[in-house]
Amino acid sequence: QKEVEQDPGPLSVPEGAIVSLNCTYSNSAFQYFMWYRQYSRKGPELLMYTYSSGNKEDGRFTAQVDKSSKYISLFIRDSQPSDSATYLCAMTGGAGGYQKVTFGTGTKLQVIP
Amino acid sequence: EPEVTQTPSHQVTQMGQEVILRCVPISNHLYFYWYRQILGQKVEFLVSFYNNEISEKSEIFDDQFSVERPDGSNFTLKIRSTKLEDSAMYFCASSPDTDTQYFGPGTRLTVL
Numbered sequence: 001q002k003e004v005e006q007d008p009g010p011l012s013v014p015e016g017a018i019v020s021l022n023c024t025y026s027n028s029a030f031q032y033f034m035w036y037r038q039y040s041r042k043g044p045e046l047l048m049y050t051y052s053s054g055n056k057e058d059g060r061f062t063a064q065v066d067k068s069s070k071y072i073s074l075f076i077r078d079s080q081p082s083d084s085a086t087y088l089c090a091m092t093g094g095a096g097g098y099q100k101v102t103f104g105t106g107t108k109l110q111v112i113p
Numbered sequence: 114e115p116e117v118t119q120t121p122s123h124q125v126t127q128m129g130q131e132v133i134l135r136c137v138p139i140s141n142h143l144y145f146y147w148y149r150q151i152l153g154q155k156v157e158f159l160v161s162f163y164n165n166e167i168s169e170k171s172e173i174f175d176d177q178f179s180v181e182r183p184d185g186s187n188f189t190l191k192i193r194s195t196k197l198e199d200s201a202m203y204f205c206a207s208s209p210d211t212d213t214q215y216f217g218p219g220t221r222l223t224v225l
Contacts, residue, residue: 032211042218046216049212073187099144099169100161103157105155
């Protein structure tokens with residue numbers, strides 16, 4: 001079983017839709033959860049991070065962590081064409097400590113005008 | 114807003130040659146990292162660096178790789194004898210603590 005599982009997509013939605021992106025993980029030692037956005041041939045850009053179970057909201061983005069189910073989500077409200085990118089979930093705190101970030105494979109999102 | 118910068122943006126080299134990839138982390142950050150992303154694959158951790166020494170490394174980071182902080186601003190990744198399978202995007206990242214990491218734009222390494 002992979003440490004972090006993420007559906008690669010692609011996910012195609014109309015502009016204005018609510019987008020739900022998800023990851024599951026197997027390592028219960030993970031404590032810190034992040035979402036990165038990556039445009040084609042660019043570096044990952046940190047969107048949000050959370051340290052515990054629950055929700056965290058930032059503008060149109062909401063990150064949700066359920067540590068009991070080992071499941072994290074990112075919701076994007078009122079999606080825009082500029083949101084089209086690959087979204088990477090990432091986490092730390094396993095055997096690699098807090099310095100090694102373990103990434104999912106990324107979900108490619110396309111928002112159609 | 115401060116950013117991590119990396120040079121060059123694209124490096125082409127012959128198999129067996131040494132390459133040095135350069136990074137300038139965000140100035141007040143204390144932790145530095147290198148990751149790589151082979152085309153179409155996930156981002157993979159290579160090494161972390163703190164207080165002038167390697168703090169963690171992955172199984173990918175073998176004896177062909179080394180890192181250095183030669184001065185107060187640069188952080189480098191050296192690959193001594195490049196192989197075809199070293200072709201990838203290499204990302205530098207930095208963080209002020211052990212939490213959030215900020216990534217640079219990457220260097221695309223092509224080994225011929």
